[in-house]
Amino acid sequence: MQFKSLPLAYFERRDVLLMMGAIKIGVLVSMAISNAMQEYLAETYRLAHYQQDDPYVSTSALARVMGVSAPAVTRMVQRLKDAGYLQHEPYQGIRLTADGERQALLNIRRHRLVERFLVDVMRLGWHEVHDAADDLGAVVTDKLVARMEQMAGFPRRCPHGEPIPSADGVMPQVVDHPLTEAEVGHDYVVSRANSHDEEKLKYLDTLGIKPGVSVHLVERAPFEGPLKLRVGQQTHFIGYAIALVIRVCYEDQFELRY
Numbered sequence: 001m002q003f004k005s006l007p008l009a010y011f012e013r014r015d016v017l018l019m020m021g022a023i024k025i026g027v028l029v030s031m032a033i034s035n036a037m038q039e040y041l042a043e044t045y046r047l048a049h050y051q052q053d054d055p056y057v058s059t060s061a062l063a064r065v066m067g068v069s070a071p072a073v074t075r076m077v078q079r080l081k082d083a084g085y086l087q088h089e090p091y092q093g094i095r096l097t098a099d100g101e102r103q104a105l106l107n108i109r110r111h112r113l114v115e116r117f118l119v120d121v122m123r124l125g126w127h128e129v130h131d132a133a134d135d136l137g138a139v140v141t142d143k144l145v146a147r148m149e150q151m152a153g154f155p156r157r158c159p160h161g162e163p164i165p166s167a168d169g170v171m172p173q174v175v176d177h178p179l180t181e182a183e184v185g186h187d188y189v190v191s192r193a194n195s196h197d198e199e200k201l202k203y204l205d206t207l208g209i210k211p212g213v214s215v216h217l218v219e220r221a222p223f224e225g226p227l228k229l230r231v232g233q234q235t236h237f238i239g240y241a242i243a244l245v246i247r248v249c250y251e252d253q254f255e256l257r258y
Contacts, residue, residue, distance in 0.1 A: 033083070035138045038107040040066065040076050041085055044096055045104035050194070056093035102169055109165040110137045110145050112158035117148035119159040126159040126193075126210065127201035156256040160201075161192030161211030161247070163256055172256035176249035179227065180240060182217050188248035189214055195245040207236050209246060212254065 043065050047057045063073040077094055080086040085100030096104060114133040118124045124132070140148075146167070149155070156164055156172055163172040176191035190213045193204060204210065208231045219228035224240040 033085075033103060036076070037080060037083070037085070038103060039134070040080060041096065041100050041104040042107040042111065044086070044094060045101065045108065048095065055095045056089065057095065058093045062094070105165045105169045105171060107137070108171075109167070109169075110140070112162060112164045113145055113149050113152065113155070114140065115158045115160075116152045116155045116164070120152045120155070121148075125202075125205065127198045127205065129159060130196045156258075157192075157211060159211070160195075161190070166258045170258045172258055174249075174256065175253045176247040179217070179229075179243045179246040179248050180220075180224075182220075182248055184217050184220055187214060187216050187251075189251050189254045190246060191249040191254060192247040193245055194247060197245075200242060200245060203242065204246070207231060207238070208234065209236075209238075214251070215248065 040062070044057050044062060047061055047065065048055050051057070059073045059077060060070065062077075063070050066073065077086060077088055080100065081088050081094075085097055085103060086094050087097055088094050111133050114136045115126075115129045118129040118132055118136075119126055158164060163174050165171045174191065179188075182188055190209055190211050192211060193201060193209075195201065209215065209229075213231065216230040217227065218230055218235065221227070226237045226239055227243050229236050229238055
């Protein structure tokens with residue numbers, strides 16, 4: 001496994017430098033399941049999570065989010081199926097086995113806690129941390145992840161609002177819906193930004209639209225037209241495409257519980 005170096009700005013704190021020294025040692029420890037396999041399982045879980053009523057995920061959807069070719073997905077699916085992590089049903093797609101879900105939740109927890117640590121402790125932007133968390137998550141030990149969780153204040157959501165599984169694999173239930181389905185004239189809290197796209201996240205940041213922020217839907221044009229949204233004292237018009245990635249909930253639904 002090759003360790004990808006990160007910018008020096010990541011490691012300004014003394015305790016983080018100590019962590020990184022331990023990480024370099026941890027890289028030498030072999031893993032029972034490869035990082036690539038864990039990433040596929042995590043994305044399969046995430047796709048199924050957003051479908052809600054259908055546990056099966058299409059291989060084409062998985063190829064799209066992973067940014068790889070269909071043959072590459074087919075090879076990995078077979079590998080994961082042979083390892084007992086996936087079930088593959090013709091014309092239905094793939095679904096996680098109990099072992100596959102357990103591995104997926106471990107990967108998701110690690111990734112989202114590292115993201116939270118990089119934003120809350122290292123003060124990086126929420127648009128910068130997805131790839132960095134992939135790199136760090138591949139090499140940190142469970143003990144270091146627990147320390148990151150403590151330093152970040154035991155968060156229940158990642159910087160993008162996604163739920164963080166508990167250490168024993170319990171995923172908090174999130175109740176929210178796309179902003180495009182919200183009712184005009186109602187107050188909401190931003191729950192999640194369902195995108196890893198840096199430009200979209202930076203744009204939302206300039207508008208002050210982030211998880212935990214209160215918003216009021218003023219107007220929604222028909223036929224997938226723009227939405228008029230009040231954020232604090234500011235009013236913004238946002239396109240339908242960007243509104244699709246914003247998920248909102250009522251204030252009493254934002255706090256997550258295990």
